[in-house]
Amino acid sequence: xxxxxxxxxxxxxxxVSLFGAVYFxxxxxxxxxxxxxxxxEITITPERLGLIYEDISFLSDGxxxxxxxxxxxxxxxxxxxxxxxxxxxxxxNPEIGLLDxxxxxxxxxxxxxxxxxxxxxxxxxxxxxxxxxxQRDVKGAINYAKSxxxxxxxxxxxxxxxxxxxxxxxxxxxxxxxxxVEDSGYAVLKELLAVQVPQKSGLPAFFTFGIVNMVRLxxxxxxxxxxxxxxxxxxxxxxxxxxHGESDSLVPVEHARRIFAAKNGEEGNEVxxxxxVDHAKAYKSFPQEYIHRITAFFDRELR
Numbered sequence: 363x364x365x366x367x368x369x370x371x372x373x374x375x376x377x378v379s380l381f382g383a384v385y386f387x388x389x390x391x392x393x394x395x396x397x398x399x400x401x402x403e404i405t406i407t408p409e410r411l412g413l414i415y416e417d418i419s420f421l422s423d424g425x426x427x428x429x430x431x432x433x434x435x436x437x438x439x440x441x442x443x444x445x446x447x448x449x450x451x452x453x454x455n456p457e458i459g460l461l462d463x464x465x466x467x468x469x470x471x472x473x474x475x476x477x478x479x480x481x482x483x484x485x486x487x488x489x490x491x492x493x494x495x496x497q498r499d500v501k502g503a504i505n506y507a508k509s510x511x512x513x514x515x516x517x518x519x520x521x522x523x524x525x526x527x528x529x530x531x532x533x534x535x536x537x538x539x540x541x542x543v544e545d546s547g548y549a550v551l552k553e554l555l556a557v558q559v560p561q562k563s564g565l566p567a568f569f570t571f572g573i574v575n576m577v578r579l580x581x582x583x584x585x586x587x588x589x590x591x592x593x594x595x596x597x598x599x600x601x602x603x604x605x606h607g608e609s610d611s612l613v614p615v616e617h618a619r620r621i622f623a624a625k626n627g628e629e630g631n632e633v634x635x636x637x638x639v640d641h642a643k644a645y646k647s648f649p650q651e652y653i654h655r656i657t658a659f660f661d662r663e664l665r
Contacts, residue, residue: 389572399481423501430484431477448523452483500532530590541663549591595624607639
């Protein structure tokens with residue numbers, strides 16, 4: 363081997379090594395950054411809406427993360443709705459109107475369980491995973507509802523965005539959900555990450571694979587494994603009501619169509635694709651119709 367060829371080999375190895383170091387270094391940094399939660403303070407409670415409530419706490423299923431929430435009782439009712447918020451907020455998210463929705467459901471005869479998923483609001487944890495860990499939080503909420511005496515055929519869930527996906531993933535292998543409203547959830551996370559990770563990270567698209575795999579290596583969360591549409595299909599004894607804005611700029615409406623299609627035309631499942639509405643804004647856009655539709659669905663399925 364000549365001196366020149368050895369020099370070229372050294373240069374090539376150095377360049378490849380440098381590229382690898384930069385690629386995986388940036389991927390690791392963005393994995394840390396993009397999974398870190400930023401808490402928002404809870405400044406309103408059900409009391410502001412004239413509701414009686416209890417401060418509650420329970421553990422997530424499997425890894426025992428302490429979760430905080432509220433229980434809003436409905437006198438004489440044996441039905442309960444578990445409400446699951448999305449990313450970047452907490453159980454009382456005013457941008458969606460969660461407390462207003464809770465108040466309306468409660469006045470229609472449903473007990474309500476609202477809670478903060480790990481890393482948000484007042485619950486323990488520092489990171490989120492778009493459903494991989496959060497499904498354990500939903501299972502913990504289901505376990506808590508059962509511990510208060512609610513039977514499986516009287517438990518319903520309503521979730522938004524990441525909360526909707528987490529609820530579907532949890533219900534796939536939990537015989538504790540009779541009816542679910544999923545609002546603005548995704549069907550397959552991998553497809554969403556392909557668009558969102560470059561936008562959130564500011565890095566070229568070829569970094570997405572590295573970032574997602576660094577999340578798996580560093581934190582044990584396999585984001586590419588999350589396929590809520592398949593989980594919805596596996597909910598053979600549960601009914602699902604899919605709500606999605608047709609103008610959703612975060613999760614394209616096609617995800618809703620695929621989730622509903624996964625139920626394969628089973629009787630009792632519903633879909634409402636709302637014209638002109640952006641991500642998780644159906645209630646804010648059409649509050650009366652939203653409450654009428656979800657109340658009718660839960661009344662029918664949890665009777």
